[in-house]
Amino acid sequence: MTASSPTVVRFSRAQRWLHWSNATLFLVLLATGMTLYIPALSQVVGRRVLLRDIHVYSGLLLPVPLLVAYAGSWRESVRRDVRRLARWSVDDRRWLLSLGRRGRSRMGKFNAGQKLNAIFVAGCIPVMLATGSIMRWFDPFPLAWRTGATFVHDWTSLALLAVTIGHIGKALADPVSLRAMRRGTVPARRVELHHPRWWAEIRATDERSGVSSLDEGKQAATPSGTIGQRP
Amino acid sequence: MGRRALLGMLALGGVGILWGAKAQSWMEETLRPLTTKDQTGLSSFLPSAGRFRIYTVTGGLPRRSDAAYRLTVDGDVERPATLDIADLRDRLPQTSLTRDFQCVTGWRVPDVPWRGVTLADLLAEVGVRPGATHVRFWSFDGVYTETLTMEQAQRDDVLIAHELEGKPVTSEHGGPVRLYVAPMYGYKSLKWLERVEVASALDEPSDPGYWERLGYDVDAWVGRSNGLDDTPT
Numbered sequence: 238m239t240a241s242s243p244t245v246v247r248f249s250r251a252q253r254w255l256h257w258s259n260a261t262l263f264l265v266l267l268a269t270g271m272t273l274y275i276p277a278l279s280q281v282v283g284r285r286v287l288l289r290d291i292h293v294y295s296g297l298l299l300p301v302p303l304l305v306a307y308a309g310s311w312r313e314s315v316r317r318d319v320r321r322l323a324r325w326s327v328d329d330r331r332w333l334l335s336l337g338r339r340g341r342s343r344m345g346k347f348n349a350g351q352k353l354n355a356i357f358v359a360g361c362i363p364v365m366l367a368t369g370s371i372m373r374w375f376d377p378f379p380l381a382w383r384t385g386a387t388f389v390h391d392w393t394s395l396a397l398l399a400v401t402i403g404h405i406g407k408a409l410a411d412p413v414s415l416r417a418m419r420r421g422t423v424p425a426r427r428v429e430l431h432h433p434r435w436w437a438e439i440r441a442t443d444e445r446s447g448v449s450s451l452d453e454g455k456q457a458a459t460p461s462g463t464i465g466q467r468p
Numbered sequence: 469m470g471r472r473a474l475l476g477m478l479a480l481g482g483v484g485i486l487w488g489a490k491a492q493s494w495m496e497e498t499l500r501p502l503t504t505k506d507q508t509g510l511s512s513f514l515p516s517a518g519r520f521r522i523y524t525v526t527g528g529l530p531r532r533s534d535a536a537y538r539l540t541v542d543g544d545v546e547r548p549a550t551l552d553i554a555d556l557r558d559r560l561p562q563t564s565l566t567r568d569f570q571c572v573t574g575w576r577v578p579d580v581p582w583r584g585v586t587l588a589d590l591l592a593e594v595g596v597r598p599g600a601t602h603v604r605f606w607s608f609d610g611v612y613t614e615t616l617t618m619e620q621a622q623r624d625d626v627l628i629a630h631e632l633e634g635k636p637v638t639s640e641h642g643g644p645v646r647l648y649v650a651p652m653y654g655y656k657s658l659k660w661l662e663r664v665e666v667a668s669a670l671d672e673p674s675d676p677g678y679w680e681r682l683g684y685d686v687d688a689w690v691g692r693s694n695g696l697d698d699t700p701t
Contacts, residue, residue, distance in 0.1 A: 276522040280529040280640050286682065323470020356470050360477030368485060372573075376695055384574045385488030389481055 244422035245439065247346075251311035252318065256418055258302040263358075265295045267401060270394055296369050299362055321346050322355045328434070345434035354404055361397055365390060522640045530609040530660045531639045539628070539645060543604075543666035546595030553644060556630050560585040560593060565627060565650060568701040570690045572653040572679075576698070582648050583631035588622045590664065599668050605647050606663035614647065614658040614677040615670065615686075625650035628661065650701055652688035655679040 248256070269292040272278045273285065282288070306315045329349035337350060347355075371378055371386035378386075408415045417423045429436045484491075524530070534553045542548040551560075563586045569577040587603070596618070603621040605614045620626065629648040630637055637643030642659025649656040656677075670676065676686045685693040691700045 276640065279522050280524055283524045283526050283529070285523050319470075325470070352470075356473045357477070360474045364477060364481035367481060371485065381489040382485050384492055385485040387574055388488030388492045389484035392484075393481075 243425040245425045245428050246421055247417040247423045248421050249311065249314035250421065251306055251309070252314055253418060253421060255302050255306040255315060259299070262295050262299050262302070263397075263401065266292060266299070267394075267398060269295070271398075274391070274394070293369070293373050296366060299366065303362075318346070322352050325349075325352065343433045344431065345438070346432060350407075354400060357400060358397070361393055364393055365397075368393070524609070524640075524659075526609045526611050529639050530607070532608060532644060532660070532662075534636070534644050537644045539661065540663045541590065541594045541666075542663070544597040544600040544668050545591075545666050546597060547593075549594050553630065556585055556628060556645060561589050563589070563624070563627060565625060565648070567625070567650045568699075569657075570653060570698050570701050572655055572684060572688070572694055572696070581631075581633055582627055582629045582650075584627040584629035584645075584648065586624055587616075587626040587628060587647075587664075588624060590628055591621065591666070594666075596666055597668075600666045602667045602670050604665045604667055604670070605658045605661055606665065607658055607660040608662040609660050612658055612660070612678045613675075614656055614679075616649070616656070620649075620687075623651070628664075649688075651690060653684070653690055653694065655684055656688045 269288045272282045272288050273292060279285070306312065326345070328343050328345075329352060332344065333349040333353075337348070368386035368390040371382055372390060375383040375386075408418070413423060413427060428439070537553050539551045539556065540548075541551065562583060564581065564583045566579055566581040569580045591603075601618050603616050603618065605616075607613065616626070627648040627650070628645060630643070630645050632638075632641055632643075637646055639660070642657075642661070645661050647656070647658040647661050675681060680686050687693055689700070690696075691698045
């Protein structure tokens with residue numbers, strides 16, 4: 238990719254902030270959670286009370302980036318992608334059944350794996366918050382709830398650990414996607430080739446508005462619209 | 469799709485909170501034949517292993533070899549003593565006890581066999597002076613302390629334990645020697661025991677022990693403290 242090839246904004250600044258603050262909290266939670274949970278790690282690291290407090294407060298902070306992402310004028314880019322992630326198409330099913338080999342599917346901005354990952358992680362946040370809070374502040378609840386909450390929290394965290402490892406592995410295996418989450422843009426050529434449905438969306442918006450697409454957030458405010466020259 | 473999946477996960481979480489305790493004990497029962505024979509240690513990663521979880525409050529795991537180990541018994545006693553591992557294993561009368569181990573955070577290990585010297589026998593060995601009211605326990609991790617009233621200390625189900633499940637107590641379980649207070653939550657069973665101090669009054673009555681300072685009940689009876697109703701051990 239040369240410096241002059243046209244790019245498309247994939248993630249706005251707000252979206253990238255949301256992703257990385259969420260990712261930081263998740264990694265802190267996974268690391269402290271594993272030390273609390275895996276005996277071999279607990280005994281090497283120790284300091285149980287300190288780790289528990291870090292874990293609990295990072296957990297309570299977890300909804301904050303999401304709320305902030307929805308609080309300001311920057312919310313539009315976030316909302317649009319949330320809607321995209323939540324929509325399940327026939328192509329997604331095909332993609333999934335072909336185990337990611339795309340098959341006859343025409344992909345939009347996100348593939349089915351990314352959608353499932355996002356939905357799963359989003360669903361885990363309230364579940365982990367609720368069960369974690371019952372574990373920490375168990376007084377008002379029946380005893381069985383505490384055991385039940387621990388059960389759910391333990392198994393969900395194992396699943397989250399697996400999904401997070403998969404997510405990071407996929408990101409590292411695809412430097413262009415990783416850069417999109419770091420810097421915001423992807424090469425337009427790649428969108429055209431690999432995300433035909435998203436490409437069509439972009440073209441349609443650009444035509445309709447005549448100029449551009451603030452569509453993709455402030456980042457996209459280059460003279461030629463969504464598709465701009467990389468600075 | 470997205471909303472339905474999200475609501476489904478929330479519902480599953482709710483069901484899990486309500487019924488998870490039952491699912492957990494069912495899995496423990498089902499998996500026990502596997503987990504008790506597991507040599508790889510992999511099953512300790514499973515939430516339903518039904519095994520001990522290792523808690524240590526300092527950095528790392530305190531270790532002391534059998535050869536270097538000494539237990540000091542002092543305070544308001546007639547004959548203060550320093551005992552070595554052989555005294556505890558061979559010279560003093562031995563008591564075996566098999567009871568469930570219940571942690572205040574909810575996990576329970578069924579039918580754990582312990583062996584050691586009852587605290588009552590140890591106190592008889594050194595002679596408690598009249599007027600003594602409490603016993604304080606010190607751990608060689610440098611932080612962990614616990615206390616019992618003299619009445620609690622005289623029970624026959626309070627052990628100075630050196631064997632767990634037929635083997636010497638390992639350092640992750642508080643070895644070479646730890647306290648085991650069978651009828652109380654696990655935090656009373658001080659690990660890495662190095663000193664038993666008999667006192668006429670607690671020097672710091674406000675400090676009944678490490679976990680008590682953090683808010684747990686001083687009298688830690690299983691099922692009758694800490695707002696819990698577990699089956700007594």
